[in-house]
Amino acid sequence: MTAGGTWPDADAIASAADLAGRDAADSDAAGGIGNETVEALTAAGFPGCFVPRRFGGGDATFAAVTKAVAAVGEGCASAAWIASLSAYNGRFGAYLPVGGQEEVWAKGPDTRLVSSMVAAGVEAEPVDGGWSLSGRWLYVSGVEFADWALVSSAPPREGDRSVLVFAVPGDSFTYLNTWSTVGMNATGSHTLVVERAFVPECRTFVWDDMRRGVLSGPGTTAQSASLFSVNGLTFAAPILGAARGALRLAERHLADRPSGARAASRESSLIAFTRAAGEIDAAELLLSRVADTADLGGLADGRAERSHRDSTLAVEILVGAVDRLFRVTGTRGQGTSHAMQRIWRDVHAAASHAALQFEPAALAYTRGLVTG
Structure with a gap:
């Protein structure tokens, strides 16, 4: 680049x-x-x-x-x-x-970073000049080809200043092949392992600063956005793309005019397709507002909570749209060689991510209104 x-x-x-x-x-x-x-x-x-x-x-x-x-x-x-x-x-x-x-970034901006805050049995001992770090971190997408990893000292908790994030180079970690799932299987989200790696103080920061968007030095609007105001975009954008892919497959399916028993259900399929198309557009509009709000730096006055709410709501809409399109393609779409069943599996698996759950986002949004 x-x-x-x-x-x-x-x-x-x-x-x-x-x-x-x-x-x-x-x-x-x-x-x-x-x-x-x-x-x-x-x-x-x-x-x-x-x-x-x-x-x-x-x-x-x-x-x-x-x-x-x-x-x-x-x-x-x-x-x-x-x-x-x-x-x-x-x-x-x-x-x-x-x-x-x-x-x-000594070798340039295209350095590949992975991250995980899902810490399992971490030992971070202070030593002269930094830390001695050992542990395992789960669900590290892309770990197989990573140059660096950002991993936490413990599962993060809001307001806890003791939870640190460590930057570890690729020659200081390995991975266990632990990822085999019904959906999003190609993310290769394996378990990262560190054994007694030295991490200097300059390669650590406080997780809660990242949560709040507090940089240690100058930065851009994008870099200083609070975590949960934009974290939903990270995981919702692939689902938006997948839903569009499903829409394209369903359109091709409907272009092949049916005969026999399938002909009787054609009108309901056309209506379902139209509804799904509108739902995908609606979800895109929600995600666009999340992105635009963050790009303009307008995350005060409850807008960060609104953005988190919108991201999770958009994903619920997208999952519903893909379910609808999956039914439109019928038995054909369920074939193991058909791309629709892979999209359906991937969307459901991706939507299960913790950052995309509507209930906690809704509670944070509403509590901000009634207690603000």
Whole structure:
């Protein structure tokens, strides 16, 4: 990626999306996206789009990243998931002190970062100049081809200043092949393992600062957005793309005029298709408002809680739309060689992510209104 805020490169993103879509079935079967797709996503600039400018970052907006991730998701939700996390993990890296940033991006903005706050049995012991770190972290999407990892000292809790995030280079961690799921199988979200790695103080930051959007130094509006105001976009954008892919498949299915028993249900299928198309548009509008609000820096006065609510609500709408389209394609769409059943599996698996659950987002939004 060229330095100086040139992201996005529309041609490179289109090329990555096309490759990811062509390889989607093979990636799903293999349990991970291929090296060519990984390199194409990197060449499209996803890892560097939120990286600080002084290291060649792309000065991206949330709106642009959401659009680009959704474009990849139309062909492969798992590849879009990797693209999205790659982008947002670069944003997380901006919370490191300058010395840590210089280490992480010493080779340029396309350094691939992964992250996990799902800590399991972590030991972080203070030593001279930093920390001795050991532990395991679950569900680390893209760990197989990561250059650096951002991992927490414990499961984060709001307001807890003791929970740190550590930046660990690729030669200091391994992974256990623990990911095999009914959906989003190609994300390769395995378990990351660190054994007695030294992490200097300059490669740590407080998780709660990232939650609140408090940078240790200067940064962009995108870098300083509070975590839960935009975290939903990270995981909703691949689902939006996948829903569009399902809509395209259903359109092709309906273009083949049925005969026999299927002909009797054609009108109901056309109505279901139209409803799903409208639902996908509605979800996109909600996610666009989330992105635009963050890009304008307008996250005060309950708007961060509204954004979190909107992201989770959009995902509920998208899941319903994909269910509807899955039924439209009938038995054909359930065939193991048909892309619709993969999209249906991926969307349901992705929507189960903790950041996309409507109930906690709704409670945070409403409590802010009644107690504010």
